[in-house]
Amino acid sequence: MFASRNLRLCTKDCMCLYVCPTGATDTETGQIDFAKCIACGECVKSCPSGAISMVPDKYPVQQKKTKTMCNTLNLISANKAQSEVIAKRIRDGTDDPVLEQLASALVRCNRLMAEDICRESGYMLPQSGNVRKLLEDLLAMDHPDDFPRDAVERLLSMMEFNE
Ligand code: SF4
Ligand code: SF4
Numbered sequence: 001m002f003a004s005r006n007l008r009l010c011t012k013d014c015m016c017l018y019v020c021p022t023g024a025t026d027t028e029t030g031q032i033d034f035a036k037c038i039a040c041g042e043c044v045k046s047c048p049s050g051a052i053s054m055v056p057d058k059y060p061v062q063q064k065k066t067k068t069m070c071n072t073l074n075l076i077s078a079n080k081a082q083s084e085v086i087a088k089r090i091r092d093g094t095d096d097p098v099l100e101q102l103a104s105a106l107v108r109c110n111r112l113m114a115e116d117i118c119r120e121s122g123y124m125l126p127q128s129g130n131v132r133k134l135l136e137d138l139l140a141m142d143h144p145d146d147f148p149r150d151a152v153e154r155l156l157s158m159m160e161f162n163e
Contacts, residue, residue, distance in 0.1 A: 080114035
């Protein structure tokens with residue numbers, strides 16, 4: 001386990017800096033220094049913003065997914081993807097600013113729902129074979145010059161896949 005700080009929730013420079021016994025929370029980047037973190041959890045208890053969570057560094061071996069479950073997930077995801085496409089068409093084809101905003105929200109929420117469905121069902125856990133394939137496929141594709149190839153290669157070398 002180690003502590004991870006959500007920078008969007010962190011209001012900066014308060015409790016965790018004082019309670020951390022190793023100084024792991026006091027970094028220039030705002031990220032917790034994993035090399036110093038001893039997973040005591042004091043920062044999580046002290047944070048007034050709920051900005052820190054303990055996350056595992058090793059995940060359990062995943063359960064096998066049944067064909068029925070995979071088929072159901074595919075069906076629901078396809079439905080959400082279709083709704084996203086329809087919302088995009090509405091957003092791009094209207095002059096009404098209110099409708100444009102509504103359609104934009106629908107584009108985003110359909111994408112998020114599809115991602116949540118896959119994640120919550122354990123289909124996109126970091127250690128899964130699906131994620132490894134996704135990263136490998138990303139490396140095999142053509143990308144603009146600013147594509148962070150190094151980061152993808154680092155993830156592939158660092159992550160322990162166990163499926
Ligand atoms: S879990 Fe403990 S050691 Fe790690 S950052 Fe939080 S307070 Fe510091
Ligand atoms: S205690 Fe929470 S809000 Fe305060 S600096 Fe730490 S992470 Fe940020």
